Amino acid sequence: MAQKPSIPKGTRDFGPAEMARRNYIFDTIRSVYALYGFRQIETPAMENLSTLMGKYGEEGDKLLFKILNSGDFLRGIDPAELTGEGSPKLAAQLCEKGLRYDLTVPFARYVVQHREELTLPFRRFQIQPVWRADRPQKGRYREFYQCDADVVGSDSLLNEVELMQIVDEVFRRFGIRVCIKINNRKILTGIAEMIGQADKIVDITVAIDKLDKIGLENVNQELADDGIPAEAIQRLQPIIQLSGSNAEKIAIMREVLKDSEIGLKGIEEVEFVLNTLGSVVGGLSAKVELDLTLARGLNYYTGCIFEVKALDVEIGSITGGGRYDNLTGIFGMPGLSGVGISFGADRIYDVLNQLELYPQEITTATQLLFVNFGQAEAAYVLPALAAARRAGIRAEIYPDASKMKKQMQYANARQIPFVALAGESEMAAGTFTLKNMQTGEQTAVTTEQLIAAIND
């Protein structure tokens, strides 16, 4: 036998059991998005490389999967280019198209391309795979789904409120206990401004984040090692040791940042979101926590930043998002503010697996198998099979008149809960023997009784 075929590294096949689980995840997210007035779009897997290049930094350009031009792909290429290493520049000549790397850039392209048809604010969601030529490793794939929702064309903080409600509702439906962490880019900018160290904001958040592990003295030492002057470290102390409720933290921060206009603006935004969620909407199932060390996406987020952690499983962030300005500026349409979230479907899948939180009823597997004893018996069975399906029962007949044992093995392997048999005596009586595969119980039933027994 030839060598067993395989699939590219970092990609996956999904069998029936995995598909049922994945569909449950996507369907849940999809219906919550729709409940909040978000509308689904899909964009092509392939985008023009010019749409993708330069949007994800130099490293990102390298991680784009590029598609070789069809036909004579060497035409027009200077032979001098075709030496040495395959350069990114040469790749861009050989390839006009690439696979999408995320859903954000294609969405920005979509908004600009279709701007005449769109009504702003535009609330869209999109659930599609993306591809990255990352080194494959545990939990990191070269093909994976993103589940994004964004609102563009509105800078109202109600959008942030609603996105956090969506996050809360999705995880409530999944039964996953989470903590939603919130921060604001403007607060971080205010802190940097206050201590005159605008370029050190990442170092500062990284150091503060270690407080629990290494203690205050070591954090201060690390800040000093990062080149932050003693005086600035002194002024950072209330921020490093920030604790208490969100309201207490906000009160302290307001004092600390009293001279920073942008910092105060950030605090006001966070306060509005937290207050609206708490007192107006009536609170979330999830815990919401102001966390100044949350510093994701600093090169594009401009306002609120959020991130979701599962409480009962050790795993990274399972959802994240934030506000960005000027998403569509890269395509020549400036001034559109937006805010979005992205559910990490693969990590959510892992969490649901670990906590065994999948509901029983998500399967769409077969409920009833008719055993096949031969042509005459099959002909007797087929009208009952059709009736069962009309009643919405997922049912099949074993297609071949194989040995009984083989057919029962099939039912077991497929975990089919009911098996119906009809031999000579059942045919004479106009009945079926219905076997409950869990209890082993067998009963003689008519077609109607059979349907009722399964649909009860």
Added chain:
Amino acid sequence: MAQKPSIPKGTRDFGPAEMARRNYIFDTIRSVYALYGFRQIETPAMENLSTLMGKYGEEGDKLLFKILNSGDFLRGIDPAELTGEGSPKLAAQLCEKGLRYDLTVPFARYVVQHREELTLPFRRFQIQPVWRADRPQKGRYREFYQCDADVVGSDSLLNEVELMQIVDEVFRRFGIRVCIKINNRKILTGIAEMIGQADKIVDITVAIDKLDKIGLENVNQELADDGIPAEAIQRLQPIIQLSGSNAEKIAIMREVLKDSEIGLKGIEEVEFVLNTLGSVVGGLSAKVELDLTLARGLNYYTGCIFEVKALDVEIGSITGGGRYDNLTGIFGMPGLSGVGISFGADRIYDVLNQLELYPQEITTATQLLFVNFGQAEAAYVLPALAAARRAGIRAEIYPDASKMKKQMQYANARQIPFVALAGESEMAAGTFTLKNMQTGEQTAVTTEQLIAAIND
């Protein structure tokens, strides 16, 4: 403003309205497949090029989208290769991976790769996009969805019966009137055998297919022009002029092919399928017609062949399928027989559009918009908004306190059927003004009445 961005030729964006329609198509097909015991799988967009090459003929190899290797893609390539035209051989060196061209080859690869986990017969369905570097033209895309179901590991004709029931049920649910055409490769082989012209079977079916248009004499002339001897044409006359009911056609064919073992076998198979559908299952909604000119997929179908035509729209085949032997032989696992169908989602989409057959309720668009008059009014509205969503109503609040006119324009553009307003007087009364956007009618309602009015 920069040049408007665009997408690669032959690809499409799907906006919210199109997505609702496409989801309706996919969901319908998916639930019928599940009702018949088929189970969903998904395979990666990228396959190893070695999996794909040589499976679709020389022309197909050219139409594969190939993915440039990451990193130094020129490494190990003989510079002498890098001259002249970009050859297929060079492409295979520059690219290890390609995008899937159909769902059949990845399915065969899946079955062989996972054979230890699979229980045969394996009934799988798969709904995913495929990519072909075809010249784009009206109705032909470079990215399109296929919706396939196959049974492998069983040569029972009950599988053919069930697939035709599936086809019938899907189009019944869509409300599309169709004719299912059925033929059998063995009958065609029998005809060729009978007249000693095995290589002329396509010419013969093409010529016969023209009977209605050009008349018997011209068909016979065309057969003669194709190099078929007069004596053979003479023997073909009952086949060319075949008409009547399926039973009548079968009776004639049985006489004509009485000396061809394989031909008689094909007739027996067709007869079994038609009889089982008719007398045992009780018939289909669709017309089923034995059509000897149906000759699709002759290079891989080995038994029954079927094809579906819409009766009320001029369009090509909207679904097709057939039985093949040895699907997995190409990957070193011989002897597995299979039979499958593939729904043409894009053509079905066109047919449903032309006949305006989409049900009203397929939309998942917003049902209720709360107008935003400012921060205090928004705070008053948010609990009602949350209550509406808890009641399953897809609802939103306009995020910004824009002019009333702009908000109503938004509601109109989005075709939102209900708009709720709350200003000073409503807030004092604890009510909302609910406007029915179709009738213009306005009523004062409580939150409960508002929910009841929409959910009635």
